[in-house]
Amino acid sequence: MDVVYDDRLPERNLSADSFALLANTFGAERVFSLARIMADHPTSIADMHYSAPSARVRRGRGLFERGPEHMATHAKLWLWGLPRSRSVVLDSDMVVRGALDWLLTFDLDEHEVAAAGAVRKGALSFFNSGLMIIRPGAALLHNLTRVAMMARSGTVLDSRGDARTPANVGEKIFGDQSLLNLYFGPRWKSLPTATVVAASNRVNINAESLMASDPAVIHFLSEPKPCGDLIASDVL
Numbered sequence: 001m002d003v004v005y006d007d008r009l010p011e012r013n014l015s016a017d018s019f020a021l022l023a024n025t026f027g028a029e030r031v032f033s034l035a036r037i038m039a040d041h042p043t044s045i046a047d048m049h050y051s052a053p054s055a056r057v058r059r060g061r062g063l064f065e066r067g068p069e070h071m072a073t074h075a076k077l078w079l080w081g082l083p084r085s086r087s088v089v090l091d092s093d094m095v096v097r098g099a100l101d102w103l104l105t106f107d108l109d110e111h112e113v114a115a116a117g118a119v120r121k122g123a124l125s126f127f128n129s130g131l132m133i134i135r136p137g138a139a140l141l142h143n144l145t146r147v148a149m150m151a152r153s154g155t156v157l158d159s160r161g162d163a164r165t166p167a168n169v170g171e172k173i174f175g176d177q178s179l180l181n182l183y184f185g186p187r188w189k190s191l192p193t194a195t196v197v198a199a200s201n202r203v204n205i206n207a208e209s210l211m212a213s214d215p216a217v218i219h220f221l222s223e224p225k226p227c228g229d230l231i232a233s234d235v236l
Contacts, residue, residue, distance in 0.1 A: 001026050001030060002026075002030050002031075002032060002082060002084070002087065003022050003026060003030060003031050003032065004032045004033075004034065004037070004078075004079065004082075005031070005032075005033060005034065006033075006034045006075060007033040007034055007035050008034060008035060019031065032082065034075060034078060037078045037079075037081040037082065038078060038081070040081060040083075041078075041081045041138060041141055041142070043138075043142055044078075044081070044138075044141050044142050044145040074148055074175065074176045074179055076089075076129070076176040077141065077144045077145060077148060077176065077179075078141070079134065079136065080134060080136045080137065080140050080141035080144060081136065081138070081141045082136045083136070084136050085135065085136070086104065086133065086134070086135055086136075087133070087134050087136055088100060088103045088104060088131070088132070088133050089129075089131065089132045089133075089134055090130070090131050090217070091129075091130040091131070091219070093130070093219065093220045093221075094130060094131065094196075094217050094218065094219050094220070095217070095218045095220070096216065096217050097215060097216060097217065097218065098214075098215075098216035098217075099216070100216060100217070103133055103191075106133055106191070108133065108135070108189055109189060111187060111188055111189040112134070112135055112140065112159070112184065112187065112188075113127075113132055113133065113134050113135075113180070113184055113187075113188045113189070114132065114133040114188065114189040114190070114191055115127035115128060115129065115131060115132040115133070115188060115189075115190070115191060116128050116130075116131060116190070116191050116193075116195055116196040117190050117193075118170055118177075118198065119169050119170040124186075125190075126169045126170070126177075126181045127177075127180075127181060127188050127190070128170070128177065128196070128198070128219070129176055129177040129180050129181075130196070130219045131191075131195070131196050131217055131219065132180075133191075143159070143183070144179070144180075144183060147179065147182065147183045148179055151166045151174065151179060151182070154166070156182065156183075158182065158183050158184070158185045159183055159184055159185065159187055160185065160187070162185070164182055164185065166178065166179075166182055167182070169181045169182075193213070194213045194214060194215055194216065195215065195216050195217060196215060196216070196217045196218075196219050197213060197215035197217070197218055197219070198218075198219045198220075198221050199218055199219070199220050199221065
């Protein structure tokens with residue numbers, strides 16, 4: 001398991017004790033700082049004109065900043081810079097209930113990403129970027145950072161070279177999920193429906209219906225995250 005953490009500001013960095021715990025558990029070579037990944041891909045940094053996040057931001061996604069270049073500051077894109085041939089990406093607002101090893105051998109066919117479907121707009125279906133199978137690579141990372149930078153100006157090119165207009169996909173602000181759907185378009189593979197079930201604190205969470213499909217992962221949407229309350233009430 002690889003653990004990626006944001007070390008761009010002291011307020012967001014791991015403490016020495018936390019780093020030691022992760023390093024002892026997973027191996028120091030498996031604990032990646034965001035700055036370390038970025039340094040390995042200087043061309044992509046130049047594309048994005050990357051700036052450090054504001055220390056004032058204390059909660060929420062933290063994947064981008066409101067400001068003149070917030071469209072280009074998607075930290076999640078740097079996961080494509082990991083030195084792996086395949087990675088299973090999980091957001092930290094998820095509770096894993098079942099084995100996920102099979103995702104490492106899931107047949108992607110010709111697709112570059114697999115994920116759970118989340119949003120439908122007419123005949124189109126879009127994926128949720130909370131859990132994905134990806135194929136990291138410097139060339140693809142470069143493409144994604146270029147798209148992130150271009151998204152502010154309007155029309156961009158997707159992975160097929162077709163012109164597309166940026167649009168929010170299940171997000172209030174154009175974030176990583178919107179950008180990834182913009183780039184990959186329909187070229188993604190859907191995971192089995194029971195893999196991920198979404199739950200939101202904006203609606204009353206019914207434990208029985210939540211567990212009906214026996215999900216491998218429960219993804220808690222919106223803020224604040226109710227994970228602790230659910231575990232305390234023996235739902236999981």
